[in-house]
Every structure is written in C-alpha cells, then in structure tokens.
Amino acid sequence: AQSVTQLDSHVSVSEGTPVLLRCNYSSSYSPSLFWYVQHPNKGLQLLLKYTSAATLVKGINGFEAEFKKSETSFHLTKPSAHMSDAAEYFCVVSEGSSGGSYIPTFGRGTSLIVHP
C-alpha cells in the first residue's frame, strides 16, 4: 500500500525568498514520486519526477526535489519564489500493481502563497 502526506496545507513566502514544500511517503516497494502544480481552474502540470535514478531531481521553473529514502521524504524546494509560483502543489507516489499499471496516490495538496 502507498500513501502520501503533505505536511502543510498552506505555505506563505515573500517574493524572492526560498520555498520549501514538504512531502513524506509510504510505499511497499521502490516508488516513483512526482510533484505536480495546479494553477486556479487549470489542469495539473508535471514539475519533476523521481524514478530511481539520481536522488536530486531538477524540474521546471527552478524547482528541485531530493529523494531521501532514510527519511521517506521528497520535499520540493526553490531558491527564490516568484509571484507566478502561487498555486496548488501536489506530491504523488506511484507504484506498480500486479496488473502492470501504475496507480497514483495524491497528497492533499499544499497551497503556495507568494507575497510581493
């Protein structure tokens, strides 16, 4: 069984300051982990993914995440927040099923608020 916990429902930062969005996971096997971003009334866009290669993953728009197996964490960071980063962020874990497909499990989401 797999699960995802996003520790913060809201994160508020000032423009130009670092961003940290926390995610912890639980998985029976070696999971694939993802971060998606959703702007208001929009679909989801893939920011980055970890699939058992390098533990530090770089994504789009300056975001990166580090897979730490010992801590079962996959926190999302960005050195300097931009106003356009304000959105909902979802951490997702996906592991294979017996049927061969991968079924994703979503965290509850973290709303990133960026102040001028």
Next chain:
Amino acid sequence: GAVVSQHPSRVICKSGTSVKIECRSLDFQATTMFWYRQFPKQSLMLMATSNEGSKATYEQGVEKDKFLINHASLTLSTLTVTSAHPEDSSFYICSAPPGQGLLETQYFGPGTRLLVL
C-alpha cells in the same frame, strides 16, 4: 511531449440529465486512463481506471452505474455522469501514462468543470 485533452471544459446541466466527458490522448496511445474528481480546495480523488477493451475498475465508494466509463479506443475514454445531481458538481480530470517505459508518469487533461443545477 504527451498531451491529453478533455471536452468539454465546462458544462452546466439540469438535475436528472446525463453528461458525457471525453478524454483523449493526442499524440500517444493509452491502454489505461484514469478518472479523478476534485472538489474545491481538495485533492484529486481517483474514481476509476479505464482499460481499453475491458471493463473499468472502480474505486471503493464510486457507483459504477452512475459513472459509466467507456474506453473504446487507444486514444479515447469517456465518462458519463448519469442522472446528474447537484452533489455531482465537481472538477473532473483524466490522466494517462504516455506509454512503455513511462508507465509511472501521468499526463493530465485540463479538466472538465461540471455544474448541476
């Protein structure tokens, strides 16, 4: 990159009517597609897994007779909300893995906002 489209983007209907939502993979074939529902300020909840050429697999608590899924081809899955009621109003999103070697990655459609009056 892999693109998934949904149609319509928004729909308003009267209570008791049925609504069909289409999900298409535009540049890849998808033997599996996923349907989610997202209520305001909440996460995506997986409703069902759509399998091309076979019956859909529904998550616990999702009524298969109310949410009919048809995956008629490798690029199209449809979700029909039958006899819709106001509590069915939600944001419906589909996703699909882009293919071999990338089964763990999901590409999402832009979503369909359903409002039942």
